[in-house]
Amino acid sequence: MRNLLLLSALLASAPAFAQSGEAWQPPTLTNTRYDEDWSELADPANRTGHWTEDFKYVPLTGDGAVWLSTGGELRARVESFGNNLWGGADAPDDAYLWTRATPYVDLHADPVRAFVQPIAAYAVGVAPSAGPIDQTRTDLLQGFVEVATGPITVRGGRQMLSLGTERLVGTRYGPNVPLAFDGVRTDVAAGDTKVSVFYARPVQARLGTFDDRSSPAKALWGAYAASPTLDVYYLGYRNRAASFGGITAREERHSLGLRSHGASGEWRWNVEGVVQLGRFEDQRIRAWTLGSEVSRAFPRAPLKPRATMRFNVISGDRHKGGTLGTFNALFPKGKYFGELSPIGPTNIVNLHPSVSLTLRDDLTLGLAAMAYWRYSKGDGIYDIPGNLIRGPGEARSQFIGKEVEASLSWQVVPELELSTSLSAFSAGAYLRETGPARTITMLGLEANFRI
Numbered sequence: 001m002r003n004l005l006l007l008s009a010l011l012a013s014a015p016a017f018a019q020s021g022e023a024w025q026p027p028t029l030t031n032t033r034y035d036e037d038w039s040e041l042a043d044p045a046n047r048t049g050h051w052t053e054d055f056k057y058v059p060l061t062g063d064g065a066v067w068l069s070t071g072g073e074l075r076a077r078v079e080s081f082g083n084n085l086w087g088g089a090d091a092p093d094d095a096y097l098w099t100r101a102t103p104y105v106d107l108h109a110d111p112v113r114a115f116v117q118p119i120a121a122y123a124v125g126v127a128p129s130a131g132p133i134d135q136t137r138t139d140l141l142q143g144f145v146e147v148a149t150g151p152i153t154v155r156g157g158r159q160m161l162s163l164g165t166e167r168l169v170g171t172r173y174g175p176n177v178p179l180a181f182d183g184v185r186t187d188v189a190a191g192d193t194k195v196s197v198f199y200a201r202p203v204q205a206r207l208g209t210f211d212d213r214s215s216p217a218k219a220l221w222g223a224y225a226a227s228p229t230l231d232v233y234y235l236g237y238r239n240r241a242a243s244f245g246g247i248t249a250r251e252e253r254h255s256l257g258l259r260s261h262g263a264s265g266e267w268r269w270n271v272e273g274v275v276q277l278g279r280f281e282d283q284r285i286r287a288w289t290l291g292s293e294v295s296r297a298f299p300r301a302p303l304k305p306r307a308t309m310r311f312n313v314i315s316g317d318r319h320k321g322g323t324l325g326t327f328n329a330l331f332p333k334g335k336y337f338g339e340l341s342p343i344g345p346t347n348i349v350n351l352h353p354s355v356s357l358t359l360r361d362d363l364t365l366g367l368a369a370m371a372y373w374r375y376s377k378g379d380g381i382y383d384i385p386g387n388l389i390r391g392p393g394e395a396r397s398q399f400i401g402k403e404v405e406a407s408l409s410w411q412v413v414p415e416l417e418l419s420t421s422l423s424a425f426s427a428g429a430y431l432r433e434t435g436p437a438r439t440i441t442m443l444g445l446e447a448n449f450r451i
Contacts, residue, residue, distance in 0.1 A: 026056075029071075029450055031173045032160045033104055034115045034142065038069045052415070052451045065110065071451045072103030072117075077176070078445040085342060085389065086427050087436035091127035098123050098134065098176035102141055111149055115159075117142040121177050132205035133175040139205070139212045141180055151189040158182050158203065163196075163224050164231050164259050166333035167272060167291060167345070174334030177205045182214035193227040202331060217241045220330070222255075231259040231272075237330055242280060243388075245320055249281035253328055266297040280324050287327040289314040289345065303357040310354075316347025316379030326379055328386060336384050337370060338405045340423035340442040344384035348400070349373040366407040372400040374430060381430075390434055397429035417448045 024046040027036040040046045041057035042064050052071075060066040080095035104117035119141035123134035144157025160180050163169040172179035183200025199221040201214035222235035235255040242251035259272040270293040278285040295308035317325045329336075329345045336345055337352065354368035374381065377398060380391040407421040421444040427437035 030162075031171045031178070032142075032162055033071065033102075033117065034106065034144075034159070036069070039067075039108070042067070055451060067108050069106040069108075070104065072101065073448065073450045075100050075446065075448045077447075078443075080443045082441040083436075083438040084440060085436070086425075086431055086440055087438040088390075092438075094125075094127045096123055096125035096127070096130075096134070100176055102178075104142070111147055113146040113148070115142060115144055115146070116140075119177070123176060130207070132207060133172070133177045135207065136177045136205040136212060137207065137209040139210055141178065153187045153189075154184070155186075156184045159185065159200075161185075161198070161200065161331075163233065164226070164257075165261075165270060165272070167289075168235060168255060168257070168274065168330045168332060169220070170331060170333035172331070172334040174339075179203070179331060181220065183220075193225060195223065195225045197223045229260065229262040231257070231261070233257045233259075235330065237278075237328070244280055244324060244326055245317070247281060251278070251280045251285075251328075253278035253285055253330075255330070266299065268295045268297075269293065274327075276327060283322060283324045285324045287315045287325050289327050289329075303359065305358075306356045308354045308356075310350070310352035312345065312348065312350040312352070314345050314348050314350075314375060316374065316376035318376050318378045320378075325376065329384075332384060334384065338368060338403070338423065339407060339421040339444050340403065340405060340425060340440065341384060342389070342425060342440060343372060343400065344382045344386060346382040346386060347375050347379040348381070349375055362411040364409045366405075366409075368403075368405045368407075370403040370405070372402070372428075374398040374400060380434075390431070393434040395430045395433040397433060399428035400430050401428035402426050415449055415451050417446075417450075419446045419448070420444060 024040045027038065030036060038056040041053055047053050055070045058068050058070065060068060077098040082093055084092045084094060100119060100121040102117055102119050104115065107114045118138065119136065120138045121136050123130040126134050140158060142158050142160060144155050144159050146153060146155040158180050160171045160178060161169050162171050180203045181200035182203060183198060185196060185198040188195045201219050203212050204215050205212050217240040219238045220235065222233060224233040225231065237253045239251045241248055253276050255274050255276050257272065257274040261270040273290045274288060276285055276287040289312065291312040293308060293310045295306055297306040298304065315325050315327045327346050332345060335341045337350065350370065350372050352368065352370045354366060357365045359365055378392055380388050381400060383389050403423065403425040405421060405423040407419065409417060409419040411417050423442045425440040427439065431437040
């Protein structure tokens with residue numbers, strides 16, 4: 001998705017590139033939106049005449065010292081399930097429509113900035129009923145004030161957070177209602193390294209209008225240092241109403257992470273490891289994960305394929321009492337392993353090869369296969385938010401199942417993308433030993449208009 005959005009921005013500015021190889025490049029359109037810098041459009045030489053430029057830079061004073069940027073997204077998505085949760089869901093055969101609109105206004109009056117982004121998110125047909133990630137009606141998605149002085153930027157208010165590849169803190173962009181936080185964040189730039197220090201509470205989406213509130217039970221704090229090839233971070237997390245093994249109690253968890261990422265020639269890599277320490281009631285927490293992603297492009301081969309191999313190991317609990325080994329992914333990205341992601345990143349071993357093919361410049365086909373095993377026989381499987389969806393029971397097998405997925409994306413014009421996906425998840429021995437074990441199927445259709 002993000003690569004296609006970058007392609008959109010480049011296509012929109014094509015005439016400028018034709019005039020000069022060093023012409024200004026417009027920023028990539030992001031999920032958070034506030035990290036796009038359109039100030040270079042103040043120079044007429046950087047304008048191409050594309051119709052969106054009139055929205056991206058609007059001077060409010062004659063000298064351009066005060067200006068604003070506007071934009072937004074309109075998204076409609078249909079998802080149709082067969083045998084959801086392997087036939088164990090309240091409505092295993094379900095089809096629904098998600099719609100959302102997220103316009104924004106970004107006001108700049110150096111050194112102060114104000115960013116406001118409302119959301120209108122509605123769902124039709126969700127059975128048995130729509131939940132908070134399906135619809136929040138009309139509410140405030142983001143709204144903050146920021147002050148920048150030299151290399152230091154301080155931001156306070158409601159904001160989405162995207163750290164690294166969103167293994168632990170992400171925007172939850174895939175579902176209909178993204179995740180935001182209420183809090184304070186300070187960024188310090190030092191050369192090509194940025195250090196972010198923050199304290200925030202996740203926003204709990206509710207079904208009414210303008211009723212979303214920050215969580216009274218959960219809090220997140222930490223420091224994240226990001227450089228071009230290496231990220232180092234600490235994340236603190238507290239949940240006063242956590243639940244593990246049928247016990248509800250206070251959880252405090254400390255995550256120490258290291259991420260190596262980069263590119264060399266046609267190769268790309270992203271390897272990340274996390275260790276978690278802390279306490280849950282009277283238990284020590286000792287959990288960990290190691291994830292890897294390596295890919296290689298073949299630009300001179302037919303269809304310009306890029307082959308990717310992902311491998312994840314994520315700890316689970318080995319036995320009740322004493323030490324809790326269940327990894328907590330905190331606030332991970334939505335649709336973690338693909339368009340169909342019934343399993344979240346807890347107590348699993350996951351192998352995930354995939355290939356993307358360029359059918360033509362505006363049309364991309366993705367093919368993926370996934371296999372899942374439980375890391376520990378003493379623990380069950382969880383959804384992406386971290387809720388237990390199938391306990392260990394008396395199962396002896398660790399093989400959860402296998403999945404195949406195909407996706408097709410068409411960049412109709414720079415602002416409009418149409419996509420579809422077809423997925424199937426076949427149950428393995430562990431699921432057959434513990435409950436319903438039918439094959440899940442899912443069809444996804446999406447239209448996304450973004451400026």
